[in-house]
Amino acid sequence: MEGLRPPENLILTGNVAEQWKFWKQKFTLYKHASGLSAKDPIVQCSTLLHIIGDDALQVYNTFTFATDEEKKDLNVLIQKFEEHFLPQKNVTFERHVFNTTFQRDGESFEQFLTELKNLAKTCDFGTLTDDLVKDRIVVELRDDAVRANLLAKKDLDLAKAAEICKASERSKAQMTQLNKSTRQSTSESEVYTVYHNRSNKANNDKPRQSRNYDRSNTQSNRPSSTRHQCSKCGYNHDRSGYCPAEGKSCNNCGKTNHFANMCQTKLNQSKGSKIQHDRRNQQKVHTVDEANSDTGTEGSGNSDFFIDVLESQQCKTADSEWNINLLVEDEKVNFKLDTGSQCNVISSSVLENMENVKLQRSKMHLITYSGHKLQPMGKCVLLCEHKNRYYDLSFQVVKGMKKPLLGLKACTALGLIQRIDSVESSKTPEPQDNYSDVFKGLGCLPETLPKKESIRRYKC
Template structure:
């Protein structure tokens, strides 16, 4: 049979700031050590000797200062343990123990189970009595590293410790599961891209060879067959009608072909591809539209805001031209660990300028919060990655933006100071002198021709301004 050596517990730290807790842990460890090694015998002398051998020299020195009712008590295990316990508990400071408890927070990388166990251990020396569970519950809410979970717990008015623990454990497990799913999804996507690129590379040489053979039979200057056997190239000495350069025709002009290729690329991207979604949406008729759609590298030009959706903080983009809210399935899986099934939309969503609709998986109702404002709104879910998009009405109701249609002057101010709004506002008895740099040569602008049908109106306006002494004629 295999044998192994069980190490003794570490010595008791009698200089600990929490001596009562330290002794409690040592006593538990020593009891387990006795049972595991089989030395927990009725022989008190052996048990005391073993205790003093592992408890450490500072604790042995403390043992030597104890006062005993009889010499036999010094060799009785339970009497010795009781003496140590009385001494250690006598040094317990309830105020300090409660301070340690109330300042305990979840550390970086620490699991909830470890944090919860530590709080229960600290509470045992705080003498909370009947308030122990409620104070541990409060400490969990206030000391959690995840602010979203803390906010969710704070919304529950009558939350018990058991309910608190259940919610936190479920949230922590869901976060871990979502992370694993995201990693698995990224691996699958990488595999698909690899196969796709491999197939394209296999087909490219044959296609390239075909194009090469085809182009080798056409003259690059005139576009006819090459070589010219019985006559020189007709483009020789001719000027291109497109780029105005010599020795080629417009139909084979490289500058023209390059611009056409760029136009074709833009049209194909608009009609057939479905770029990263970077805008917002809402409900109207059977067709909705997305306007702020573009390459991912232009995301820094969009209006981004920080919002909380279903208790999870995320970044969204406001677009006042879109008609529905939209969210990627990846984002939905992150913020909704226990989501309801998606409902059919009955609508089609089009990107700006696209002929084919964007694939929408369904819609779902989500709770959106921005600062003090909160509302529940419909989000369309798609397969595409990208930020969450908010429509105009959603942004307005959350007080993210304000729409000002008209600007009115305050009538009360005009009525109260009516004498200030009479005339042109000239200051009586004040002459304004303009300082002119005489070293600078004056410049005059030529008279601009005025359409015949407005000449009389212009002359009348100039005459009116002259009579009001706003302008005066210049004699040259």
């Protein structure tokens, strides 16, 4: 085929093995399409070396051939490049890469399936390739609902699994498009209702000219009487129509089938939170953030916080622990001062007596003194009062903890402890400094001594 563009030069950066495999595939297609395969072998080898690029040509100069005939054989030349660019395959490692592959965020199912199939080619699975690819799809799929559907299928194979996953992605995309169009039509109806009411008010201000008017035209332009403001989503739509809040979870109370702006729980809690809101407005609230909190490395993974707690029941006395009582959300709570802890920890049982406390998701792992990891139930921010000053402290909520802990940063911020970098001892004055006259010269007794008979003896 005349005018057929040859492949681009071979790129020897990045994953060279994959670059070579892809380039060889393009060269094979070019060889058959351009008629190069019918030409003389030396022409085929020269064409390959011409279009492969300067970097690969330098690699060719390092090859050794047994005879001149091998230099003219295209298959031998390609085999030489194969041995150079493709390292010796380690099947164990290739299977490890395959078994640790998962569907990443934003990756479509088609991309995930293609990646699994390409990785399986170097694993020597043989006849089990399709079954093992299907197993990886079921195990590492992001959508739990689709995974449950796949597990429920009898005699599931790779073709059925791929069909179910693709159908699920298509239906989700279609539902997203339908929801957008529904919200758009709802917004248009709301704008029309406002405009229609304003126009009616303006018309009412004008004097009536005649009672004879076309009722059919006004009724056709009037919004349908079946539309109403939904108590679940807040939009205006038909009573029997689709509600955008159906099946959705509320960000306020966690229940389903309504949005947070229409949540009734928020109305009930507004009275209880008013007192706390007033206190926050009247007093200056100091916010104490934990060092390297969830956002410190949480974008890249979970954070590990160390809790240095070591107790001995035999040596435990009243003065062996440093404790303090704080007023937390109007509740008196006794805390242990733990300067070895990197965060504040509170038990879930303590929060049961407090109102309007919302748990947020926590990505921390708490590491105890013995090295064990604890997964918190969540985290929360509590208003704490100490010496008529208010602080917003962040706590990790743990189930079954005996006593709440105040970490190093909170103890420092509340002024409960103070760091002392050095200790100086005051010098005790020596007797020689205060009575220097006594220690001068030699000591002598008085010249006259009392007589023996004048000395009185006392019996004890």
